[in-house]
Amino acid sequence: MFWLFGLLTPFFGTNLTIWLALVAVATVYLYRSVRKRQSYWQNKGIKCIKPAFLTGSLSVVRNKSFAEKILEVYNEFPGERYHGMYQFLCPTLVIKDPDLIKQITVKEFDHFVNHRQIADAGADPFWNKNLFASRDERWRDLRSTLSPSFTSNKMRIMYKLIEECAQQFVEYFQKQSKDLVELEMKDTFSRYTNDVIATTAFGVTCDSLKDKTNKFYLMGKDASDFGGWRILKFFAYGISPTLARLLRVKVIPSAVSDYFSKIIDETVQARKEKHIVRPDMIHLLLEAQKGRQHHDEEVKVSEGFSSVSESEVTKNRRKQEITLEDITSQAFVFFLAGFETISTLLTFAFYELAVNQDVQNRLREEIQSVTEELTYETLLGMKYLDMVVSEALRKWPAAVLTDREVSKEFTIQPTEPGEKPLLLEKGIVCWLPMFAIHRDPRFYPEPEKFDPERFSDENKHKINPTMYMPFGAGPRNCIGSRFALLEAKLIMFHLLKKFQVVTVGKTPDPLVLDKVQINLTAEGGMWLGLKKIE
Numbered sequence: 001m002f003w004l005f006g007l008l009t010p011f012f013g014t015n016l017t018i019w020l021a022l023v024a025v026a027t028v029y030l031y032r033s034v035r036k037r038q039s040y041w042q043n044k045g046i047k048c049i050k051p052a053f054l055t056g057s058l059s060v061v062r063n064k065s066f067a068e069k070i071l072e073v074y075n076e077f078p079g080e081r082y083h084g085m086y087q088f089l090c091p092t093l094v095i096k097d098p099d100l101i102k103q104i105t106v107k108e109f110d111h112f113v114n115h116r117q118i119a120d121a122g123a124d125p126f127w128n129k130n131l132f133a134s135r136d137e138r139w140r141d142l143r144s145t146l147s148p149s150f151t152s153n154k155m156r157i158m159y160k161l162i163e164e165c166a167q168q169f170v171e172y173f174q175k176q177s178k179d180l181v182e183l184e185m186k187d188t189f190s191r192y193t194n195d196v197i198a199t200t201a202f203g204v205t206c207d208s209l210k211d212k213t214n215k216f217y218l219m220g221k222d223a224s225d226f227g228g229w230r231i232l233k234f235f236a237y238g239i240s241p242t243l244a245r246l247l248r249v250k251v252i253p254s255a256v257s258d259y260f261s262k263i264i265d266e267t268v269q270a271r272k273e274k275h276i277v278r279p280d281m282i283h284l285l286l287e288a289q290k291g292r293q294h295h296d297e298e299v300k301v302s303e304g305f306s307s308v309s310e311s312e313v314t315k316n317r318r319k320q321e322i323t324l325e326d327i328t329s330q331a332f333v334f335f336l337a338g339f340e341t342i343s344t345l346l347t348f349a350f351y352e353l354a355v356n357q358d359v360q361n362r363l364r365e366e367i368q369s370v371t372e373e374l375t376y377e378t379l380l381g382m383k384y385l386d387m388v389v390s391e392a393l394r395k396w397p398a399a400v401l402t403d404r405e406v407s408k409e410f411t412i413q414p415t416e417p418g419e420k421p422l423l424l425e426k427g428i429v430c431w432l433p434m435f436a437i438h439r440d441p442r443f444y445p446e447p448e449k450f451d452p453e454r455f456s457d458e459n460k461h462k463i464n465p466t467m468y469m470p471f472g473a474g475p476r477n478c479i480g481s482r483f484a485l486l487e488a489k490l491i492m493f494h495l496l497k498k499f500q501v502v503t504v505g506k507t508p509d510p511l512v513l514d515k516v517q518i519n520l521t522a523e524g525g526m527w528l529g530l531k532k533i534e
Contacts (some may be wrong), residue, residue, distance in 0.1 A: 037089045040091040047077050055088060056085070057087075058085075065520075066400065067400040067435045070400050070435055071435060071436045071439060074094060074436030080096065080097075081096060082095050090429055092430070101473065105466075105474030110407075110408070111408050113135070113140075113476075116405070124251055124252070125325070126252060126325075127250065127326055130333035131333065131468060145288050145322060146288060148288070152482055154284060155483060159376045161200050161279065162487055163200050166490040167494060170494045170497075180529050180530070182504045184525040185351070185525075185527070186522070188209075188221070189347055190221070190340075191349075193211075193339050194216065195207065197338040197339055198216050198337045200281050201280065201282065201331045201334050201338070202263050202264065202267065203267045203280055204216055222255075223339075223514070224519070244293065257332070260331070261325075261331050278346050285322065285327045289327065291321075302456075303482060304386040304390065307471075307482055308471050308478065311477075313475040330522075334480060337484075340398070342484050343391060346491065347526050349392035349488070353388070353501050354501045354528050359452060360501060362428075363385060363496060366385060372491065379493060382493075385489055386455070390454075391455060394439065394454070394470065397435055398470075399470075400435035401432060401434055402432050404429070405428070406426050406427060406430070434470065435520075438468070440467070443463070504527055507526075508523070
């Protein structure tokens with residue numbers, strides 16, 4: 001470098017030398033700072049995936065899908081209850097032991113209340129007001145306020161709205177002149193989930209199969225796209241939360257948040273002025289705003305193996321005051337979760353039914369055995385349907401991992417020979433990699449096999465409930481699990497009653513997961529056929 005100083009100094013003077021020296025000092029400082037932060041687990045004597053400089057344990061350029069990379073990380077140290085890795089500069093502990101997962105998510109929940117923050121509250125208030133992003137006492141109070149809106153009784157109220165969307169979906173394909181219609185299923189089912197969320201959460205009626213470019217659908221596609229350049233947002237926050245705050249990095253583009261905010265504002269105003277009451281989520285959130293929502297007596301019907309219940313941690317707390325901005329944020333995150341995760345579940349569930357015709361035939365027999373009008377109770381009482389959905393959620397959980405951030409110091413006590421107590425300081429992140437846990441042969445023999453019999457009455461007791469978490473675990477589980485299951489089961493019932501789902505020429509074989517999208521997606525699309533049943 002000194003030869004460069006000598007070459008350029010005559011042209012730029014001694015100031016150049018000073019600037020280059022400062023750059024050199026800054027470079028050395030940056031290097032040492034990064035290496036110090038990426039030595040956290042080594043200094044504690046914890047087995048750890050060796051990090052790359054700055055980018056950490058996960059390669060920025062992937063040769064595998066994000067889900068498969070998580071599986072690779074999980075399997076790095078067989079036999080260990082946990083091990084370390086780095087999300088860029090953030091020390092992260094990968095949790096693999098059932099007792100430790102239960103301790104973190106349930107028994108010692110007070111030490112692990114929050115998810116890791118992915119956007120600054122000041123820079124992105126639209127995102128940070130929602131339940132998923134809320135933290136500490138605000139999360140507790142908000143969950144207590146909102147949870148009465150998601151009980152089974154409330155799902156029963158919205159049942160007809162969802163069923164109308166399912167019937168509209170099926171009728172569209174029944175009217176097609178072809179006996180076999182080839183479809184890219186992710187796009188197709190995202191149109192169904194879009195219409196369901198539009199009517200139940202925003203009071204907007206859509207038919208996204210007929211009107212393929214309706215603005216509500218296009219905004220939903222934009223909001224749920226976390227591939228391409230948008231990944232850089234998360235890179236920025238992973239490398240330097242301070243820099244991300246300075247740059248005012250947002251999770252959701254302003255055009256999207258403004259669009260959905262306007263819809264909610266106009267809908268709420270119209271309902272108040274015209275005294276409109278509609279059995280949907282906006283009505284329930286407005287009732288919560290008035291303090292009229294309380295935990296009611298649940299419908300006495302089994303909701304299925306996958307459903308999660310509300311924790312006592314958030315019941316009977318003081319109610320959080322809900323503003324119109326809060327309602328908008330909750331409705332939007334409800335939309336985002338429903339649009340992406342449920343369409344992903346349906347895409348992979350129907351793929352498994354297409355390649356496992358014996359399972360599909362048995363499920364159709366159960367569906368066709370329902371000769372009277374389908375009711376909420378009848379749908380939830382269908383055992384084989386629940387087994388199929390539970391296995392699809394096991395093999396293909398739409399959220400491949402969840403996390404918990406240490407909110408106050410916690411020590412993991414040793415239970416195995418050679419272990420030492422591990423102190424986790426405030427701010428350390430723990431990963432619960434559901435995709436990998438659900439494919440661990442210790443808990444699920446032949447994990448790559450699609451086998452609904454795992455969830456039969458004879459076998460389901462063999463499953464460790466702690467290691468089955470398609471909707472998360474503990475008090476911070478998914479508040480909308482009942483809604484998701486109802487939406488998925490309704491479309492499966494109505495579609496399989498009229499159509500056989502089959503493989504076609506473009507069906508992926510073997511199935512390869514997309515390497516670009518963070519979301520669980522098939523590379524090249526998930527192409528299947530709907531064949532009319534005579």
